Amino acid sequence: MLVRNGGSCRRAVLTCIYVAFLLRGLFYCIEQPMWEGYDEWAHFAYIQQIAKRGQLPARSGNVPDEIQRSLELAPLSHSAAEVVPSGVTHDAYWRLPESDRLRREVELRQLTPAYKLADASEKRVTQYEAQQPPLYYLLLTIPYLAVKHWSLPAQVLTLRVISLMIAGIALLLGYAIARQVAVTRSVAIWVAIMLASFSGVLIDVCRVGNDSLAITLSSAVILCSLRILKRDSGFVDWVVLGAVLAAALLTKAYTLAFVPLLLVLAAIQVARRRGSAREIVLGSFTAFLIAASTAGWWYWRSWAATGTLSGEQIDAAAKQFGFGGKLHAITNVQWLRVLDSAAMSHIWTGGWSFLVVRSWMYRVFELLAVAAAIGLAILAARMLVKMARRRTVGDTSARLAVVASAYLLACLGLAYYALVVFLVKGVSLALGWYLYSVIAAEIVLLASGFTGLVGLRRSASCLAAITLIALAFDLYTVHFVLTPYYTGLIHHGPSGSLMAFHVTDLRGIGFPEIGARLTLNESSIINPAALTLVWIGYLCATAGLLAYSVNWIVGVIRSGARNPSVSERIARIPRKGLDAPAVK
Numbered sequence: 001m002l003v004r005n006g007g008s009c010r011r012a013v014l015t016c017i018y019v020a021f022l023l024r025g026l027f028y029c030i031e032q033p034m035w036e037g038y039d040e041w042a043h044f045a046y047i048q049q050i051a052k053r054g055q056l057p058a059r060s061g062n063v064p065d066e067i068q069r070s071l072e073l074a075p076l077s078h079s080a081a082e083v084v085p086s087g088v089t090h091d092a093y094w095r096l097p098e099s100d101r102l103r104r105e106v107e108l109r110q111l112t113p114a115y116k117l118a119d120a121s122e123k124r125v126t127q128y129e130a131q132q133p134p135l136y137y138l139l140l141t142i143p144y145l146a147v148k149h150w151s152l153p154a155q156v157l158t159l160r161v162i163s164l165m166i167a168g169i170a171l172l173l174g175y176a177i178a179r180q181v182a183v184t185r186s187v188a189i190w191v192a193i194m195l196a197s198f199s200g201v202l203i204d205v206c207r208v209g210n211d212s213l214a215i216t217l218s219s220a221v222i223l224c225s226l227r228i229l230k231r232d233s234g235f236v237d238w239v240v241l242g243a244v245l246a247a248a249l250l251t252k253a254y255t256l257a258f259v260p261l262l263l264v265l266a267a268i269q270v271a272r273r274r275g276s277a278r279e280i281v282l283g284s285f286t287a288f289l290i291a292a293s294t295a296g297w298w299y300w301r302s303w304a305a306t307g308t309l310s311g312e313q314i315d316a317a318a319k320q321f322g323f324g325g326k327l328h329a330i331t332n333v334q335w336l337r338v339l340d341s342a343a344m345s346h347i348w349t350g351g352w353s354f355l356v357v358r359s360w361m362y363r364v365f366e367l368l369a370v371a372a373a374i375g376l377a378i379l380a381a382r383m384l385v386k387m388a389r390r391r392t393v394g395d396t397s398a399r400l401a402v403v404a405s406a407y408l409l410a411c412l413g414l415a416y417y418a419l420v421v422f423l424v425k426g427v428s429l430a431l432g433w434y435l436y437s438v439i440a441a442e443i444v445l446l447a448s449g450f451t452g453l454v455g456l457r458r459s460a461s462c463l464a465a466i467t468l469i470a471l472a473f474d475l476y477t478v479h480f481v482l483t484p485y486y487t488g489l490i491h492h493g494p495s496g497s498l499m500a501f502h503v504t505d506l507r508g509i510g511f512p513e514i515g516a517r518l519t520l521n522e523s524s525i526i527n528p529a530a531l532t533l534v535w536i537g538y539l540c541a542t543a544g545l546l547a548y549s550v551n552w553i554v555g556v557i558r559s560g561a562r563n564p565s566v567s568e569r570i571a572r573i574p575r576k577g578l579d580a581p582a583v584k
């Protein structure tokens with residue numbers, strides 16, 4: 001009966017994971033103060049500009065008066081407060097008299113799109129996110145128009161929740177990608193679970209910003225690329241891939257890194273002799289032509305305005321160094337520092353306030369990544385040996401190569417960003433959250449690495465253990481870093497480092513006051529009681545993922561290889577039409 005209904009069991013488990021992702025994300029949407037998301041106010045202003053004027057914003061244009069005033073009223077990160085006149089940081093906000101905070105909250109909730117600044121000559125914040133491709137903003141304009149008469153905090157929360165739901169599709173696509181790769185087919189459910197467990201991803205997608213759509217479309221590009229490798233694939237699959245790639249290009253400029261993936265696909269198909277070389281070249285060229293003709297207008301516009309395809313500010317500033325200057329600078333960049341900053345900001349960064357935790361916590365995840373990389377190298381070596389013997393590219397090798405190529409191309413894009421940052425700013429660093437666009441591919445490679453390191457039977461237990469660590473880390477950062485900071489219980493010290501939270505800090509402030517502070521500047525429907533319900537939902541969802549992981553590990557320990565647990569049997573049910581796993 002279990003095998004017969006295996007597909008239904010998988011769908012039920014996957015649905016539960018998706019709901020857990022939404023419940024956990026909903027809490028993040030509320031807990032993060034308004035404008036705490038990376039560049040969130042600029043992304044929101046982009047949407048508002050389209051809705052009000054029916055045109056894309058200009059890079060040199062000012063944000064609407066309503067947004068400008070909200071930036072002066074709400075607490076901001078240090079980075080945002082530096083460019084906002086009269087901006088108040090989170091640290092300074094909680095030192096204000098309670099009456100002043102209440103006045104600010106009331107005025108913030110009364111702001112409307114018709115608001116006009118009293119002093120027109122006041123220094124204004126420019127719309128720098130006009131550099132972003134328009135697809136996400138055009139899509140979010142529709143729900144914005146439906147809620148434009150609500151209070152500004154309610155509008156922001158609505159768009160945050162919609163962005164979260166869009167990103168949730170990437171969880172389902174990540175599972176589908178893992179099912180396409182033989183070495184991760186039996187542990188595909190863990191790809192979805194791990195994606196739902198990583199707090200850094202939730203911080204990124206639970207805000208108004210185009211990364212949520214970019215993560216989903218990037219995952220869709222990878223999945224469509226894998227479908228090209230199917231035996232019954234044809235010209236239509238190339239057309240679909242081109243259309244999805246075009247949508248990704250119209251969402252985020254860093255998806256330009258996926259354009260060479262078309263060449264990788266064509267080369268693999270030619271090597272596998274899947275169709276004539278002419279048909280393969282025609283298909284890949286058609287995909288490129290669709291993507292270029294659909295999204296090319298935006299990149300031509302960026303090139304005309306900045307002399308760069310991306311249109312990104314730092315990239316445009318680095319144009320003066322030319323190709324030769326960039327090439328020479330490669331040897332001057334301190335790449336180990338770039339790797340370290342990219343890893344830390346990829347694992348966890350506390351919003352636009354750039355909160356961090358103890359360095360050893362990052363090292364735990366980094367060591368796990370190193371272990372997976374070793375396993376991936378071992379797996380790749382085995383596949384190369386098998387390819388040399390058979391003198392052909394196997395299905396497993398081809399699919400894993402596509403996933404790895406997509407991830408490596410994204411890493412190269414991040415390396416280029418680090419290069420231009422070094423040229424313009426003189427520092428060696430990279431923002432690792434940009435790699436969330438390929439988080440599905442990353443987890444598939446992580447699972448493949450542990451398969452190569454410990455084998456198929458034990459890899460799921462390794463992923464379950466990583467999930468436990470990720471969820472424990474999430475509970476810690478939420479309750480001992482984010483919440484204390486956003487409620488004024490802890491702050492940055494004179495050295496700039498964040499003070500540690502201690503239970504004794506709760507003296508003089510009860511849980512009702514914490515709820516009141518977290519719901520400050522929120523939508524009127526989000527009161528402390530509503531926040532408590534959302535928090536309970538977050539805890540239940542997290543507990544469910546923890547219980548599933550613990551049950552898996554306990555089941556493996558008790559039953560051993562002879563009698564796998566129910567969870568294992570569900571995951572091992574083969575998918576019709578796909579080859580059995582080739583690696584044991």
